[in-house]
Amino acid sequence: MNFNSSASESINRRFRHIVLTFYGVVLLLLLLIIAEQWIGYRDARQAQREFVVLQAALQTMSNISGERLPMLYHLALGGYTTELDAARQATDASLAELDVGLNDPSCQTCASLAAPMTSVKATIHDARHELDAIGRLPRAQRIAEDAMRGFDRLVSVIPKLASMADTSATGVVRENADVQNYLLAARLAALLREHAGKLGGQFVPALVEHRALTADETFGIGQTLGKIEQLRMLIGPSLQGTPYALRKDFAELNQGYLSEGIAYIEQLRALASRPGGADVSPLELAAHYTPHIGLIIRFRDHDLSLADDEIRHSLRWHLALLLGTSALALTLSILLELQLQRFRKKIVQPFVEARRLILAIASGDLSVAVPEHRYAGEVNDLFGSVGVLKNISEEKVELEQERDRLIGELQIMAETDPLTGLLNRRAFESRAKVLLSDQRGGDAYAAVIMLDIDRFKRVNDTYGHETGDRVLVQLANLCRETCRSEDVVGRLGGEEFAILLRVRRPEQARELAQRLQQGLRQQTVVAASGESFGFTASFGVASAPLTHPIDIADLLRAADDLLYQAKNNGRDRIEEGALA
Incomplete structure (x- = not known):
């Protein structure tokens, strides 16, 4: 309102x-x-x-x-x-x-x-x-x-x-005729x-x-x-x-x-x-x-x-x-001012204060304090009614906050991968469209980095699914630490992750992939059985100039093809290319 x-x-x-x-x-x-x-x-x-x-x-x-x-x-x-x-x-x-x-x-x-x-x-x-x-x-x-x-x-x-x-x-005589x-x-x-x-x-x-x-x-x-x-x-x-x-x-x-x-x-x-x-x-x-x-x-x-x-x-x-x-x-001015101040204090100010409180409560500001027992007669009744209005509004706000919290939780559940906390595929694609349509900034290219954990099935078979989940979480944390705040990071499914970023040069996307690759090589995972092991991932980096509209599906498909090319070429590799 x-x-x-x-x-x-x-x-x-x-x-x-x-x-x-x-x-x-x-x-x-x-x-x-x-x-x-x-x-x-x-x-x-x-x-x-x-x-x-x-x-x-x-x-x-x-x-x-x-x-x-x-x-x-x-x-x-x-x-x-x-x-x-x-x-x-x-x-x-x-x-x-x-x-x-x-x-x-x-x-x-x-x-x-x-x-x-x-x-x-x-x-x-x-x-x-x-x-x-x-x-x-x-x-x-x-x-x-x-x-x-x-x-x-x-x-x-x-x-x-x-x-x-x-x-x-x-x-x-002109000044004083007397x-x-x-x-x-x-x-x-x-x-x-x-x-x-x-x-x-x-x-x-x-x-x-x-x-x-x-x-x-x-x-x-x-x-x-x-x-x-x-x-x-x-x-x-x-x-x-x-x-x-x-x-x-x-x-x-x-x-x-x-x-x-x-x-x-x-x-x-x-x-x-x-x-x-x-x-x-x-x-x-x-x-x-x-x-x-x-x-x-x-x-x-x-x-x-x-x-x-x-x-x-x-x-x-x-x-x-x-x-x-x-x-x-001067005396008349002082007396007039004193009377006006008294009239303002006793008559005008209470109504102005009540109006301010009502407008504040109506606009949702419930931090205002309603004075109690400061006035007498009808003015005191007026502020009592304002206090009741504030209490009702506070209860209403509490209900609305609870509703918003539940809606927020549902929205997070709908957009977030529950295991890694990254965006799921649908949320990733939605955010990607927004990022690609933003004309601000001086970036000339958009790039997608697709990465897939090498031999992830063997990890699950050897150490169990609990340990496999630890690998996925550890990779997600590395992505958060390495990527910029404006980059879009998501888990597209299974052991497959994607990163969308805007860069001035395509080489910058490859550099990010290299930092992630080096970071993975230094990672150590402790299995549920207490054993420690490392893991790697393969990367596909596809870029396209922002001079014309880009379809995120095309960019994902190109990065996915490059990813499988890296898999076929021996894994723990980075393959890059431009969107045709």
């Missing part, structure tokens, strides 16, 4: 398909949630990277503005190298931070800012070199217009830095810091030279004051929804710089517009005006700190969501 296990889906396979489908849907939903949280976390990380660039760009703008007054004092009054070096070191430090941020390979917008950054650094280097060259000239040879061109060149990088800050701010107001206020404060520094520097040439402001200087100061007023009007609305502490800082900025500081500037402008200028030194200007600028920096730094806190909070929140979602997905 043949059972095809793939003909129908097993319970286990169906269960696996159902489980995989269900788990696939659950896993897909979990992966979508995890992917959404990952995107949020990635955006928060990107916002943090771009915020670093924004912060560094704004700080660099402030530091470049901070170089203006020390350089003006150095050119106009001499000295102030310590203050100038400190201002330049602060600028270089913020430039280095900006470089680090722009070189972050994970920053999406930074690659587009590489070229502007190179231009900024080159412009700063050239402007400093130009101003330092002016500073090395004797004071009488220093031309104010040249110095102002150098200053204009230095501060020309501020719009580029502002553009870089705007690009980064756009990226930050910081939009903070970033707008910070950029406006940075511009306010720049115009505040520029405003103070516009008075320095007139104060150093103790003269009145020129018309161009007065116009420039008025223009700067107008821009400062515009920035004040823009910063206020941008702070809606921001923390009270930041709005308080702006109130102090409004009171300190935008009111008191600007009032001082207006007073100074009025004094500096008179003939002879204002009786105020640059140092007095710095002492009264610079502290008010510090309020702008404090406001900007507080604003950026709040934006940084918001970005970090968003990053931590998205990371927590990502980890929490992943942990939830």
Whole structure:
């Protein structure tokens, strides 16, 4: 009975398909949630990277503005190298931070800012070199217009830095819209810091030279004051929804710089517009005006700190969501797997095991063990029935084995010579036909060796039939030992034996006959009476090419004729020939 296990889906396979489908849907939903949280976390990380660039760009703008007054004092009054070096070191430090941020390979917008950054650094280097060259000239040879061109060149990088800050701010807002107001206020404060520094520097040439402001200087100061007023009007609305502490800082900025500081500037402008200028030194200007600028920096730094806190909070929140979602997905997967394993163990596995046992028993494999008392209820009854089926099948197999044994014994008795154990004539001819029809192998000839014991009748008459049987058995054993396993050996009747073999050359058959002849000459038979004697045999070897069909009867007849020819020629001889 043949059972095809793939003909129908097993319970286990169906269960696996159902489980995989269900788990696939659950896993897909979990992966979508995890992917959404990952995107949020990635955006928060990107916002943090771009915020670093924004912060560094704004700080660099402030530091470049901070170089203006020390350089003006150095050119106009001499000295102030310590203050100038400190201002330049602060600028270089913020430039280095900006470089680090722009070189972050994970920053999406930074690659587009590489070229502007190179231009900024080159412009700063050239402007400093130009101003330092002016500073090395004797004071009488220093031309104010040249110095102002150098200053204009230095501060020309501020719009580029502002553009870089705007690009980064756009990226930050795109990833985290909650910081939009903070970033707008910070950029406006940075511009306010720049115009505040520029405003103070516009008075320095007139104060150093103790003269009145020129018309161009007065116009420039008025223009700067107008821009400062515009920035004040823009910063206020941008702070809606921001923390009270930041709005308080702006109130102090409004009171300190935008009111008191600007009032001082207006007073100074009025004094500096008179003939002879204002009786105020640059140092007095710095002492009264610079502290008010510090309020702008404090406001900007507080604003950026709040934006940084918001970005970090968003990053931590998205990371927590990502980890929490992943942990939830893992927990659900583990719980689902545990429940599925329990269901498989209690429900599916017993039926799969029972099916396997039934198929094995039905296919004749009775070595399988039927579990006892491992399950409960109906499942235990099922395995009890399988055990009964196995017992019935084992009894059936035992009966079939006994039947096959008896049939095998009958077949051996029908094909085997009972005395020698060799094939009888009918079995010999049947096997010979199979061997001759086999087209495999590289043998070119088939040969039959017929051998007959010389004077066998005399052996029986002299020593008795029991001894004669010993001679026949001894000859049969010699044939088994000498012939190959694929050769067909049989006792055709009485003392006559035959061997069929396939050879590459006819001489190989004769060589086998010679080995048998030599073996017989060395044989000694002990008679029933205790006497010992030897015996010989005559051989007839007939061969035929396998290029055409061979009739075994013809080959046997030819070998038999050669055998009797050997008998007639004196016995204990080998006669050979080809089938005509």
